[in-house]
Amino acid sequence: MDWLPEFWSYVTAPFLLEGALLAVQITTLATGIGVAAGLALALMRMSSLKILNRTAWTYIWFIRGTPLLLQLVFVFDALPLIGIKLDPFATAVIAFALNEAAFSAEIIRAGIQSVSRTQWHAAASLGMSSYLTLRRIILPQALRAILPGLINDAIGMLKLTSIASVIFVNELTFRSQQIVGQNFKFFTVFGAAAVMYLALTSVISWFQHWIEQRLDPEIERQPKSDFSLMTRLFGFSRGETPHEQVGNPKYSPITTTHALSAKNIDATHTIANISASKTNDASDTLKADFVICKNVHKNYGKREILKGIDLTIAKGQVVAIIGPSGSGKSTLLRMINHLEPMDQGEITVNGSLVGYARTSDGLKPKSDLAKARADAHIGFVFQNFNLFAHLSALENIMEAPVQVLKQSQEQAKISAKNLLARVGLTRHADHLPHRLSGGQQQRVAIARALAIDPQLMLFDEPTSALDPELVGEVLQVIRGLADAGMTMIVVTHEIRFAREVADKVIFIDGGIVIEQGSPADVLDRPKHERTRRFLRMVEAPSSYGESLEA
Ligand code: ADP
Numbered sequence: 001m002d003w004l005p006e007f008w009s010y011v012t013a014p015f016l017l018e019g020a021l022l023a024v025q026i027t028t029l030a031t032g033i034g035v036a037a038g039l040a041l042a043l044m045r046m047s048s049l050k051i052l053n054r055t056a057w058t059y060i061w062f063i064r065g066t067p068l069l070l071q072l073v074f075v076f077d078a079l080p081l082i083g084i085k086l087d088p089f090a091t092a093v094i095a096f097a098l099n100e101a102a103f104s105a106e107i108i109r110a111g112i113q114s115v116s117r118t119q120w121h122a123a124a125s126l127g128m129s130s131y132l133t134l135r136r137i138i139l140p141q142a143l144r145a146i147l148p149g150l151i152n153d154a155i156g157m158l159k160l161t162s163i164a165s166v167i168f169v170n171e172l173t174f175r176s177q178q179i180v181g182q183n184f185k186f187f188t189v190f191g192a193a194a195v196m197y198l199a200l201t202s203v204i205s206w207f208q209h210w211i212e213q214r215l216d217p218e219i220e221r222q223p224k225s226d227f228s229l230m231t232r233l234f235g236f237s238r239g240e241t242p243h244e245q246v247g248n249p250k251y252s253p254i255t256t257t258h259a260l261s262a263k264n265i266d267a268t269h270t271i272a273n274i275s276a277s278k279t280n281d282a283s284d285t286l287k288a289d290f291v292i293c294k295n296v297h298k299n300y301g302k303r304e305i306l307k308g309i310d311l312t313i314a315k316g317q318v319v320a321i322i323g324p325s326g327s328g329k330s331t332l333l334r335m336i337n338h339l340e341p342m343d344q345g346e347i348t349v350n351g352s353l354v355g356y357a358r359t360s361d362g363l364k365p366k367s368d369l370a371k372a373r374a375d376a377h378i379g380f381v382f383q384n385f386n387l388f389a390h391l392s393a394l395e396n397i398m399e400a401p402v403q404v405l406k407q408s409q410e411q412a413k414i415s416a417k418n419l420l421a422r423v424g425l426t427r428h429a430d431h432l433p434h435r436l437s438g439g440q441q442q443r444v445a446i447a448r449a450l451a452i453d454p455q456l457m458l459f460d461e462p463t464s465a466l467d468p469e470l471v472g473e474v475l476q477v478i479r480g481l482a483d484a485g486m487t488m489i490v491v492t493h494e495i496r497f498a499r500e501v502a503d504k505v506i507f508i509d510g511g512i513v514i515e516q517g518s519p520a521d522v523l524d525r526p527k528h529e530r531t532r533r534f535l536r537m538v539e540a541p542s543s544y545g546e547s548l549e550a
């Protein structure tokens with residue numbers, strides 16, 4: 001062990017420590033600059049603008065395809081030619097950053113694309129801009145996939161800074177070689193350098209662990225006392241089942257009246273308050289057409305999906321849209337709050353176009369679509385709930401009021417808690433979506449849509465993704481809104497629900513309205529054979545279910 005004191009003297013030698021510090025500085029700066037540029041490149045790669053996409057692709061192709069050593073020497077020799085004189089250190093930072101930009105761009109792009117596209121749709125329906133969605137919704141979720149890749153790059157770079165010695169950066173490995181060149185003590189000197197590298201990369205690994213813990217929305221939300229092994233391993237603590245139900249009312253639309261069961265949905269009566277003010281001011285305009293669709297056309301490629309839809313909906317009306325799969329029902333809903341542009345026709349909600357401006361040569365899409373959507377106050381509820389996966393139930397509801405409508409945190413929290421109470425989920429305020437049942441998730445999604453103070457609610461098959469026993473609790477919430485006078489368009493296959501709650505039923509097939517009228521007219525006395533055939537098909541399974549129950 002007599003080598004130990006000498007070895008230790010090298011580990012603590014200021015000459016070598018300065019070299020290590022240089023490596024750290026180059027790595028930190030180049031990673032910071034490189035990742036920022038990488039994010040920009042990743043966004044360019046995903047842009048629909050060809051010029052941006054191609055430019056980013058070419059850059060990444062070139063950088064990844066050529067050796068870093070050549071890039072270093074090239075930057076060192078090329079920059080002075082265009083009049084930029086930098087010291088070796090700055091040159092190394094630039095070369096490493098250029099290199100890191102290309103590699104991190106692909107890691108970041110993969111991370112962003114690993115987040116479901118439906119998260120973008122949900123954010124858009126709440127009036128969030130692309131930038132806001134990226135910052136608040138997508139990147140926080142993508143980061144968990146991105147981080148390990150970026151940390152790998154950082155560790156690789158720290159060790160690779162040694163090649164900066166070719167442009168006379170006097171870093172750790174280079175300094176070790178200088179010492180060995182004089183005293184030939186390979187093992188002790190290089191050993192000391194290795195220990196230094198190991199210590200530095202260990203710090204980076206520890207940092208990775210720390211930040212991954214912080215990014216795990218589940219761990220971050222655990223109260224300290226709930227930090228048991230059970231919780232860590234399985235995501236729930238003892239005495240609680242993962243999908244604990246608040247209430248699970250069996251929906252029986254035929255026998256119930258419009259009264260809601262307050263036993264199961266706590267404070268449901270307050271749903272009536274949500275749009276009480278609206279119903280008051282609606283009295284004078286009740287007869288007026290609140291939503292007007294005129295000759296709405298939509299194509300996807302060469303396929304004509306909507307072939308001239310005309311319909312009107314009065315304020316406070318509940319309209320059920322029924323029709324076979326693929327008939328264009330979801331597409332029509334997306335046109336109404338301008339989640340997608342239409343090809344022809346026009347839609348007004350309360351007299352305003354959503355995201356279009358009227359000009360002398362027709363309608364022109366507005367440049368700030370997010371603001372147009374936010375101003376329209378149209379709530380959208382998706383078939384697959386589309387809750388923000390990294391946010392708790394309460395945070396999901398607060399997101400748009402705080403970020404889009406600029407309410408204060410306190411104000412938004414009070415409103416969000418009220419909304420959660422209205423859908424009977426007070427106890428689940430702090431739960432992440434994956435810990436809620438489908439029915440509970442959909443009720444949170446409804447509360448989230450209500451939080452933007454909607455003047456119109458659109459439901460796209462809100463119960464189609466649910467197990468049969470969870471359908472009732474969601475329909476009950478929707479029925480409560482109907483009773484409160486909310487104007488709603490509900491795409492649904494629940495014929496019994498439509499018969500009972502809707503003021504008007506519209507049957508769509510092949511992108512056109514086949515017939516519309518009162519539930520009794522369309523559902524009990526359909527005029528068209530296509531409607532009859534469709535109703536026979538969708539009503540068949542439930543009568544089958546009933547006969548089983550009997
Ligand atoms: P529905 O909701 O009535 O089941 P949709 O409105 O979802 O029907 O879809 C109507 C048709 O449009 C379907 O054939 C579907 O494949 C097509 N479609 C929907 N969205 C897109 C899209 N983004 N790109 C291409 N085709 C689409």
Ligand code: MG
Binds near residue numbers: 329330331460461
């Ligand atoms: Mg659909």
